[in-house]
Structures are given as structure tokens and as C-alpha cells.
Amino acid sequence: EAGVVQSPRYKIIEKKQPVAFWCNPISGHNTLYWYLQNLGQGPELLIRYENEEAVDDSQLPKDRFSAERLKGVDSTLKIQPAELGDSAVYLCASSTLGTDTQYFGPGTRLTVL
Amino acid sequence: QKEVEQNSGPLSVPEGAIASLNCTYSDRGSQSFFWYRQYSGKSPELIMFIYSNGDKEDGRFTAQLNKASQYVSLLIRDSQPSDSATYLCAVNRAGSNTGKLIFGQGTTLQVKP
Numbered sequence: 001e002a003g004v005v006q007s008p009r010y011k012i013i014e015k016k017q018p019v020a021f022w023c024n025p026i027s028g029h030n031t032l033y034w035y036l037q038n039l040g041q042g043p044e045l046l047i048r049y050e051n052e053e054a055v056d057d058s059q060l061p062k063d064r065f066s067a068e069r070l071k072g073v074d075s076t077l078k079i080q081p082a083e084l085g086d087s088a089v090y091l092c093a094s095s096t097l098g099t100d101t102q103y104f105g106p107g108t109r110l111t112v113l
Numbered sequence: 114q115k116e117v118e119q120n121s122g123p124l125s126v127p128e129g130a131i132a133s134l135n136c137t138y139s140d141r142g143s144q145s146f147f148w149y150r151q152y153s154g155k156s157p158e159l160i161m162f163i164y165s166n167g168d169k170e171d172g173r174f175t176a177q178l179n180k181a182s183q184y185v186s187l188l189i190r191d192s193q194p195s196d197s198a199t200y201l202c203a204v205n206r207a208g209s210n211t212g213k214l215i216f217g218q219g220t221t222l223q224v225k226p
């Protein structure tokens with residue numbers, strides 16, 4: 001069974017530029033999560049989807065961050081414009097509906113210069 | 114007080130010893146508890162989950178949960194150098210929809226040959 005797929009794996013951009021990350025969850029997993037992980041810290045939830053619906057986006061900085069999961073499968077997280085403080089690893093995870101057991105993708109390491 | 118607390122370490126043990134990793138949490142109503150392993154530069158990998166008080170064993174790993182003390186631990190028997198990684202404790206937040214995991218900052222384990 002294929003795991004969670006993310007792309008790109010690495011991204012370097014200049015501040016004020018836009019950036020987008022893509023995630024494809026494990027087949028059959030209806031719930032999808034985007035996390036941010038800073039160095040030396042645990043992942044922090046940005047947004048959680050159940051199918052197409054964003055059921056928890058309370059930690060998403062909506063002035064610059066947006067996300068979508070139009071068909072309830074893959075998802076895109078966007079930052080526009082990026083700031084220096086956005087440099088981090090962006091992790092996508094998925095789980096079956098109604099469970100807490102989450103499986104992570106490889107992440108995208110973002111560097112904002 | 115952080116919702117999920119772990120000693121950042123590093124915890125250093127000799128090869129073959131038992132490594133004991135500890136985690137405390139503040140939300141008394143939390144119901145699900147997870148341990149993830151994260152190698153440097155990689156994404157978190159699920160090791161174990163536990164829901165009930167007591168011990169749960171899986172190979173060389175044992176998770177221990179004490180809800181009265183709001184304490185969860187992970188024991189690694191016969192530690193190997195390949196166990197050297199950061200171990201993340203994650204706890205679900207009670208009262209919210211399933212899937213809201215709060216992560217600790219992780220404990221770095223070093224197993225010395």
C-alpha cells in the first residue's frame with residue numbers, strides 16, 4: 001500500500017513569493033491533515049479535512065495561508081506571500097474517518113530567503 | 114504549561130539497555146495516546162498507540178499509560194543504535210472531533226554502541 005505522497009520535497013523561495021505544496025493521502029483515507037513542524041518542535045496542526053470539508057482550520061493563518069481539497073482526495077496548501085518565518089517543514093498526514101491514527105508523508109522543507 | 118510535555122534530552126543509553134521515554138499531558142479527558150519516531154531529516158513514523166490504562170507491548174516496545182497521573186511512557190528494550198532518533202508523544206484533545214492530536218516537542222534518544 002502506497003503511503004502519503006507529498007511534493008515538492010524541498011522548496012527555496014524569496015520572501016513575498018507564493019508557494020504551494022501538494023499532498024495525496026493513503027488510498028481510502030478520508031481525513032487529511034496539514035502540519036507545520038519547526039526545528040526541535042513537534043508538528044502543529046494547520047488544518048484538518050474530512051473529505052472535502054475543512055473541519056478544523058483554527059490554527060491556519062488565513063491572511064496568507066490557504067488550502068483546498070476539492071474532490072476529497074488530494075490537497076494543496078498555499079502560502080502567499082511567504083515570510084521569512086514560514087521556513088519550516090510542512091507535513092501532510094492522513095487517517096481513516098473517525099480514527100486518531102495518523103500516517104505522515106515525507107514532508108516539504110521550505111526555506112524562505 | 115504545555116499541553117504535552119517531554120524532556121527534550123538527549124537521553125543517552127548504551128546498546129542493549131532499556132530506554133525509557135516519558136510524556137505528561139494536561140488535558141485529563143484525553144483518550145488516545147501515540148508514540149512516533151522521527152529520524153533526523155525524516156517525517157514522523159507511528160510506532161505505537163494506547164488507549165487504556167496499563168501496558169501495551171509490541172516487540173521491543175512497550176507503551177505504558179496512567180491516566181490518573183496523566184502520564185504515558187515508552188520503553189525500548191534491547192536498545193540498538195538504529196533506535197537513535199527523536200520520539201514524539203501525541204495526545205488527542207478531548208472534547209473535539211476525533212483526530213486533533215497535540216504533539217510534544219520530542220525526546221532525542223542516543224543509543225551508543
